[in-house]
Amino acid sequence: MNNRQINILLVDDHAIVREGYRALLEKQPNMNIVAEASSGEEAYFLFKQYRPNLLIMDLSLPDQSGIETISRIKKYEPAANILVFTMHQNPLIASKAIQAGARGYITKNNLPAVLIQAIYDVHCGVMALSQDIEKAIALDSVAGPAVAIKELTVREFEILRLVVTAKSAAEIAEILNISPKTVANCHYLIKRKLGVSNDIELTHLAIKMQVIDPGECLQ
Numbered sequence: 006m007n008n009r010q011i012n013i014l015l016v017d018d019h020a021i022v023r024e025g026y027r028a029l030l031e032k033q034p035n036m037n038i039v040a041e042a043s044s045g046e047e048a049y050f051l052f053k054q055y056r057p058n059l060l061i062m063d064l065s066l067p068d069q070s071g072i073e074t075i076s077r078i079k080k081y082e083p084a085a086n087i088l089v090f091t092m093h094q095n096p097l098i099a100s101k102a103i104q105a106g107a108r109g110y111i112t113k114n115n116l117p118a119v120l121i122q123a124i125y126d127v128h129c130g131v132m133a134l135s136q137d138i139e140k141a142i143a144l145d146s147v148a149g150p151a152v153a154i155k156e157l158t159v160r161e162f163e164i165l166r167l168v169v170t171a172k173s174a175a176e177i178a179e180i181l182n183i184s185p186k187t188v189a190n191c192h193y194l195i196k197r198k199l200g201v202s203n204d205i206e207l208t209h210l211a212i213k214m215q216v217i218d219p220g221e222c223l224q
Contacts, residue, residue, distance in 0.1 A: 015041045016048040016062040045074035059086040079106030088127045096141040105159045109133035164191045169208040
């Protein structure tokens, strides 16, 4: 087990959840919570300010998603250690988080000991996946649309998720810090890659592949 000090940034939009993490992690002799963030933008700012050894990050955040935040942080600091800790059990989402630069993916259904071990693993440079995600990824061999979705870039995957939750091109551009023209171009490429002709078909496909929950379309 690693005895070096691990300075951690917690990223979750629920204060009570963060308090639970803090209580758990600060019982460990070499874990120190240096800062907490409730949004992707705040996480990016605090990472640059504190330069923690490790980030523990949820994917459901109120502004930009966790996946986009991972991508931004990794562009700023390629060596950043990021551990996703989330309710999302979809292997597609896990794969995109890893593609964006996460070095671990643990679901919140696991025991605290699994999270603790994952922190040590990621800090030591070892990829950490909880058994449920590892199994889901191994079994994820569905052909057709699933294969096409896997081929989307991280940016395209994020735009897909935002489009099917009824965000406008301007809103998506602001969330992802890109131009509306780039959003429009990616939107077109996404439909082309997935073989759909309109956003209704795109939404149905996203729900079918569990890229989003049906309730997210109503938000």
